[in-house]
Amino acid sequence: MRRQGPLIITFITGAVIILQYFIPHRPFSDLQQLFNSWFLVIAVFALILGIGNLSKIHIGRVVRRREHWPYSIVLIVGFVIMFSAGVIWGIQRGTPFYYIFWNIHIPMGSTMFALLAFFVASASYRAFRARTPEATVLLVSAIIVMLSRVPLGNFIWKDLPLVGDWIMAYPNMAGQRAIWMGIALGVVSTSLRIILGIERTYLSGR
Amino acid sequence: MTTDIGTWIAALLTLCIFSFLYRDNPFYKFAEHLFVGISAAYWVCYYIYNILIPNLYNPLFIQGQLLFIIPLILGVMMLMRLFPQPAWMSRFPLAFIVGTYAGYNFITYLQTYAIDQVRATMVRVVDVSAWQEFFAHPGVVSFFNAIAIPVVVVGVITGLIYFFFSREHKGVFGGLARTGVWFLMIAFGASFGYTVMARISLLIGRLYFLLHDWLQLI
Numbered sequence: 205m206r207r208q209g210p211l212i213i214t215f216i217t218g219a220v221i222i223l224q225y226f227i228p229h230r231p232f233s234d235l236q237q238l239f240n241s242w243f244l245v246i247a248v249f250a251l252i253l254g255i256g257n258l259s260k261i262h263i264g265r266v267v268r269r270r271e272h273w274p275y276s277i278v279l280i281v282g283f284v285i286m287f288s289a290g291v292i293w294g295i296q297r298g299t300p301f302y303y304i305f306w307n308i309h310i311p312m313g314s315t316m317f318a319l320l321a322f323f324v325a326s327a328s329y330r331a332f333r334a335r336t337p338e339a340t341v342l343l344v345s346a347i348i349v350m351l352s353r354v355p356l357g358n359f360i361w362k363d364l365p366l367v368g369d370w371i372m373a374y375p376n377m378a379g380q381r382a383i384w385m386g387i388a389l390g391v392v393s394t395s396l397r398i399i400l401g402i403e404r405t406y407l408s409g410r
Numbered sequence: 411m412t413t414d415i416g417t418w419i420a421a422l423l424t425l426c427i428f429s430f431l432y433r434d435n436p437f438y439k440f441a442e443h444l445f446v447g448i449s450a451a452y453w454v455c456y457y458i459y460n461i462l463i464p465n466l467y468n469p470l471f472i473q474g475q476l477l478f479i480i481p482l483i484l485g486v487m488m489l490m491r492l493f494p495q496p497a498w499m500s501r502f503p504l505a506f507i508v509g510t511y512a513g514y515n516f517i518t519y520l521q522t523y524a525i526d527q528v529r530a531t532m533v534r535v536v537d538v539s540a541w542q543e544f545f546a547h548p549g550v551v552s553f554f555n556a557i558a559i560p561v562v563v564v565g566v567i568t569g570l571i572y573f574f575f576s577r578e579h580k581g582v583f584g585g586l587a588r589t590g591v592w593f594l595m596i597a598f599g600a601s602f603g604y605t606v607m608a609r610i611s612l613l614i615g616r617l618y619f620l621l622h623d624w625l626q627l628i
Contacts, residue, residue: 221513282447378565379597
């Protein structure tokens with residue numbers, strides 16, 4: 205039961221979702237809506253599970269005074285303040301939750317991603333060495349696309365922005381399309397394997 | 411310099427994160443942990459108000475639809491994973507999520523990324539009007555427009571040939587596969603360039619915030 209039950213559930217839910225696509229009528233359409241709603245609820249519980257795990261790790265780190273434990277207090281306090289603000293006053297505009305979101309969450313999120321600009325630049329310095337013809341093509345393509353998106357590109361050659369757009373719209377799209385088709389075939393076959401119970405690694409490999 | 415407390419907090423935390431460019435330090439670690447804590451709480455609250463209340467609390471406790479007790483039970487079973495003894499119970503909700511997700515992925519990827527992409531590639535290779543335009547007004551732009559569709563068709567076919575590993579990449583087949591690699595390299599380069607510019611744009615945004623909103627120098 206512990207092994208067969210989950211496999212049966214996976215088969216039924218996966219089969220219903222696929223069937224409703226080909227037969228968009230009752231009872232499959234109703235079942236799909238119901239399953240969709242349940243899926244969202246269970247996914248939120250999965251998030252709560254993740255939060256539970258995060259709390260377990262950081263509370264354990266504080267209790268055992270492990271390395272960098274004061275930062276775990278920062279994490280826990282940040283979580284408790286934001287969560288309490290959301291539960292007590294709601295999450296609408298003008299609430300303390302929104303204030304923290306706007307003045308702490310948003311700036312830190314954008315700065316984290318902005319920080320990647322430096323690491324991408326240093327990585328590209330190492331990666332962009334035109335050792336082979338293929339690497340040269342990658343280098344030239346990246347440089348044209350980058351230059352075409354700044355005023356300097358237009359200054360160098362007035363048609364460069366058009367060439368950059370053309371690369372994005374045609375050769376880039378052709379390469380992306382070939383990649384996506386390969387990914388799609390892989391996802392379709394893996395999904396079928398999961399639904400039919402051939403792929404069981406999500407059940408701890410048993 | 412601004413007197414707004416929120417802007418000051420945002421600016422100091424921004425500087426804490428940028429301090430990582432020097433090296434890992436206590437200021438960065440503080441901001442990093444604060445960000446993780448606040449992000450986790452943000453998403454929990456967001457999902458409580460936007461998913462749990464409309465999809466579980468309202469149907470079950472307000473409208474009295476008893477069928478919604480099933481996702482509640484499955485959700486609680488999911489939380490059992492935190493405890494070693496009843497951890498096996500989490501397999502049932504996990505199976506529900508995996509099954510639904512596999513079903514949706516099967517449809518989405520088959521339709522959007524396989525069938526629709528094949529359909530979009532099955533086009534007339536020679537665009538007569540584009541070539542007429544090129545011969546009437548020869549130039550770089552008109553030439554690129556004329557060869558655009560053949561480039562897409564050749565790029566997709568040769569790219570797919572490169573991913574076909576059931577036959578050795580030798581001879582004509584190998585040559586086509588190598589052409590496919592070139593298209594893939596163009597795609598990777600373009601994606602890389604695009605990503606770099608997006609990150610630079612975010613960096614400009616943060617610097618503008620510091621210099622304009624906080625220090626009010628520009």
